[in-house]
Amino acid sequence: MKPLTGSLSTVSSSLPTSVQEVVVGLADNGYMADEGLATAIFLALSMKRPLLLEGEPGVGKTEVAKTLSALTGGELIRLQCYEGLDAAQALYEWDYPRQLLHLRAAEAAGTIGSDVAAVENELYSERFLIRRPLLDAISDRHEVAPVLLIDELDRADDEFEAFLLEVLAENAVTIPELGTFRAKVSPIVIITSNRTRDVHDALKRRCLYHWVEHPDSEREIAIVCSRVPGASHVLARQVALLVAELRTIGLFKPPGVAETIDWVMALTALGHTEIDVASVDASLGAVVKYREDADRVRAHGISALVDAAQREN
Amino acid sequence: MNDEGVIDLVALLRTAGLAVPIGSVISFVEAVGLVNNDVRSVYWAGRATLAHSPAEIELYDLVFRHWILGTEIALSQSPITKSDQAIIADDEALDSAQKDSADVETDDVAVLRFSRTETLHSADFASLNDDERAEADRLIATMRISAVTRASRRRRPSRRSYGTLDLRRTIRESLRTGGEPLQLRTLQRTRVPRRVVIIADISGSMASYSRSLLRYAHAAVSAGAKVEAFALGTRLTRLTRELSTRDPDKAMQRAAGSVEDWSGGTRLGEGIGRFNDEWGTKGMARGAIVVILSDGWDRGEPELLASEMERLSRVAHKIVWVNPLKATDGYAPLARGMAAALPFIDEFIEGHSLDALDRLSAVVAGGGARPVRSMSVLQRVEVN
Ligand SMILES: Nc1ncnc2c1ncn2[C@@H]1O[C@H](COP(=O)(O)OP(=O)(O)O)[C@@H](O)[C@H]1O
Ligand SMILES: [Mg+2]
Numbered sequence: 117m118k119p120l121t122g123s124l125s126t127v128s129s130s131l132p133t134s135v136q137e138v139v140v141g142l143a144d145n146g147y148m149a150d151e152g153l154a155t156a157i158f159l160a161l162s163m164k165r166p167l168l169l170e171g172e173p174g175v176g177k178t179e180v181a182k183t184l185s186a187l188t189g190g191e192l193i194r195l196q197c198y199e200g201l202d203a204a205q206a207l208y209e210w211d212y213p214r215q216l217l218h219l220r221a222a223e224a225a226g227t228i229g230s231d232v233a234a235v236e237n238e239l240y241s242e243r244f245l246i247r248r249p250l251l252d253a254i255s256d257r258h259e260v261a262p263v264l265l266i267d268e269l270d271r272a273d274d275e276f277e278a279f280l281l282e283v284l285a286e287n288a289v290t291i292p293e294l295g296t297f298r299a300k301v302s303p304i305v306i307i308t309s310n311r312t313r314d315v316h317d318a319l320k321r322r323c324l325y326h327w328v329e330h331p332d333s334e335r336e337i338a339i340v341c342s343r344v345p346g347a348s349h350v351l352a353r354q355v356a357l358l359v360a361e362l363r364t365i366g367l368f369k370p371p372g373v374a375e376t377i378d379w380v381m382a383l384t385a386l387g388h389t390e391i392d393v394a395s396v397d398a399s400l401g402a403v404v405k406y407r408e409d410a411d412r413v414r415a416h417g418i419s420a421l422v423d424a425a426q427r428e429n
Numbered sequence: 430m431n432d433e434g435v436i437d438l439v440a441l442l443r444t445a446g447l448a449v450p451i452g453s454v455i456s457f458v459e460a461v462g463l464v465n466n467d468v469r470s471v472y473w474a475g476r477a478t479l480a481h482s483p484a485e486i487e488l489y490d491l492v493f494r495h496w497i498l499g500t501e502i503a504l505s506q507s508p509i510t511k512s513d514q515a516i517i518a519d520d521e522a523l524d525s526a527q528k529d530s531a532d533v534e535t536d537d538v539a540v541l542r543f544s545r546t547e548t549l550h551s552a553d554f555a556s557l558n559d560d561e562r563a564e565a566d567r568l569i570a571t572m573r574i575s576a577v578t579r580a581s582r583r584r585r586p587s588r589r590s591y592g593t594l595d596l597r598r599t600i601r602e603s604l605r606t607g608g609e610p611l612q613l614r615t616l617q618r619t620r621v622p623r624r625v626v627i628i629a630d631i632s633g634s635m636a637s638y639s640r641s642l643l644r645y646a647h648a649a650v651s652a653g654a655k656v657e658a659f660a661l662g663t664r665l666t667r668l669t670r671e672l673s674t675r676d677p678d679k680a681m682q683r684a685a686g687s688v689e690d691w692s693g694g695t696r697l698g699e700g701i702g703r704f705n706d707e708w709g710t711k712g713m714a715r716g717a718i719v720v721i722l723s724d725g726w727d728r729g730e731p732e733l734l735a736s737e738m739e740r741l742s743r744v745a746h747k748i749v750w751v752n753p754l755k756a757t758d759g760y761a762p763l764a765r766g767m768a769a770a771l772p773f774i775d776e777f778i779e780g781h782s783l784d785a786l787d788r789l790s791a792v793v794a795g796g797g798a799r800p801v802r803s804m805s806v807l808q809r810v811e812v813n
Contacts, residue, residue, distance in 0.1 A: 135464060135470070151473060152473050152477075155464060155470065155473035156477040158464075159460050159463060159464070159474065159477050159478070160477075162463050163459060163463070165456070168481075170483075314482070314765070317481075320482075321450060321452060321453065321481070323481075324477045324478060325477060325478075325480060325481045327483055327486055
């Protein structure tokens with residue numbers, strides 16, 4: 117078995133050298149991070165450790181990885197987790213149809229009879245290997261460390277976690293027919309979870325950890341203003357305040373930042389520069405996605421909510 | 430921050446029940462070296478490397494504050510005054526309380542209260558110095574538990590006008606009034622106190638609280654209450670025999686001697702399962718008041734704890750969970766074990782101070798937990 121790639125080294129010239137640089141670098145790329153998140157990111161980059169981000173849906177976990185890729189210039193490689201995700205989908209698979217075709221061709225050419233071993237060797241070569249995200253992230257084609265996003269790990273099964281832990285611990289993958297693949301530049305690994313279940317302790321310990329909260333109103337206003345450039349500042353502020361209030365009234369699915377952005381976009385597109393009861397009522401669907409939740413908001417009283425948001429100005 | 434500071438913080442975290450493996454300590458040290466040398470940066474560096482869930486962050490926050498305020502806490506200990514006289518006075522109070530309870534048939538038997546200075550009253554056991562500790566131990570020795578009673582099959586004469594008619598007594602007394610039954614006499618079922626079973630978590634963070642609770646158990650046993658006691662660490666150890674000696678200090682030493690793991694980790698689910706299998710479901714827990722002292726940090730599987738708690742709750746009269754951490758500011762039962770156990774608990778109370786033990790007495794005697802009066806160490810610091 118031959119090692120396929122050289123020794124481990126990291127191109128780190130483009131990496132931030134302080135927490136402050138992380139804050140600024142992310143902001144330049146449209147992501148507003150608070151001190152805690154920026155520290156966790158800075159440490160993960162400096163210590164070359166995976167970062168586990170947990171938090172409610174829509175607080176900006178996935179976006180962290182995307183923005184990091186923009187910031188570092190490393191390619192974003194995303195592995196979306198789901199129930200039943202296995203090694204074949206996450207790591208690699210042999211391209212059976214093409215192997216079969218190749219075999220037929222060899223048969224037709226009459227080369228099989230003479231040298232079975234040689235044909236088999238050919239079948240299990242890199243030509244027929246399908247690289248899935250994990251293998252791709254440690255492949256030697258990267259000059260700049262890629263950002264490996266393992267998104268919504270809580271959706272995958274326990275066994276997948278165990279398997280992931282192994283890959284992360286080794287930073288290498290061994291394919292029996294081919295040998296060991298080792299990263300030339302180790303990837304920046306971001307793992308996210310909506311915490312529908314607990315991630316295993318062993319995996320957690322390997323990672324740095326940050327619990328991502330909904331942004332406070334000031335930050336949310338800044339996010340909205342940067343994402344919806346045409347929006348009026350008054351509108352952005354009122355909507356952010358209203359959404360913050362909606363997060364406290366016990367909704368089945370409390371609105372995330374994405375919903376705030378959607379809502380401001382919708383209202384802006386409709387020509388609003390401020391909120392009022394009628395426009396909020398009409399566009400409520402942009403921010404609460406379930407009927408039960410919409411009922412709850414209406415029971416709570418839209419005019420009271422709107423009043424409160426307007427008063428804060 | 431220097432290495433000593435790191436070690437202090439880690440030790441405090443472990444005492445508070447956070448699992449901090451050595452790998453995390455190394456990461457923490459490395460992280461501290463990478464960030465600015467100010468409190469906020471160290472806070473975030475520690476949080477990213479040492480805490481791995483919202484519950485752990487909550488604990489980390491508490492401990493970090495404690496650590497930063499460490500010196501002030503040492504200064505805030507107030508002196509204790511002895512209160513021998515108060516104890517004597519309260520012994521009298523007990524006597525009259527017992528007389529009353531002989532007259533009035535209720536489920537809520539009056540419990541002994543004892544006076545002492547407010548400070549010691551509400552101080553967290555973990556924060557006491559040696560003198561305070563000795564004083565607290567002495568006060569605990571004077572506490573009395575009277576368990577809520579249950580009806581037995583035996584009947585005895587009653588002064589109430591309702592109940593089963595006591596024909597013999599009614600007729601006998603009617604002889605004095607010329608055969609006219611002026612007063613109907615009744616019989617009441619005799620009431621016997623329920624058994625109290627104490628299971629005390631003796632893992633590191635719980636040690637000082639468990640010691641106090643076991644002393645409390647000792648006081649109860651020597652006062653003749655039906656009390657069983659167990660220590661729960663990596664294994665379950667029955668301590669009832671050890672607690673029946675006259676001298677509390679000797680009893681405690683013997684109890685400590687027969688428990689091998691005063692400060693290992695806890696496997697709550699397994700321990701409670703062992704209790705269920707060997708004692709609980711065979712009769713000891715049947716109709717009993719089961720008092721479990723633990724912070725709910727379980728190193729085992731929460732599912733196991735939940736199913737064992739369910740088994741226990743099916744036989745016990747009442748399950749009282751005593752969690753010293755409940756007294757800390759903003760504590761919500763987020764520890765996985767605690768969350769798993771919660772649905773099967775009848776009363777959830779603190780157990781960190783003399784006050785809290787007093788409340789435990791009230792709960793065991795059949796009353797609900799009274800409102801919380803005491804403050805935690807952290808809160809006291811903020812007041813100062
Ligand atoms: N701090 C932030 N700065 C900029 N945009 C943000 C921030 N947080 C959230 N967003 C926006 O909110 C949307 C939802 O975030 P996302 O990362 O998908 O949430 P999650 O992965 O936590 O469910 C993103 O599209 C992004 O535009
Ligand atoms: Mg996401």
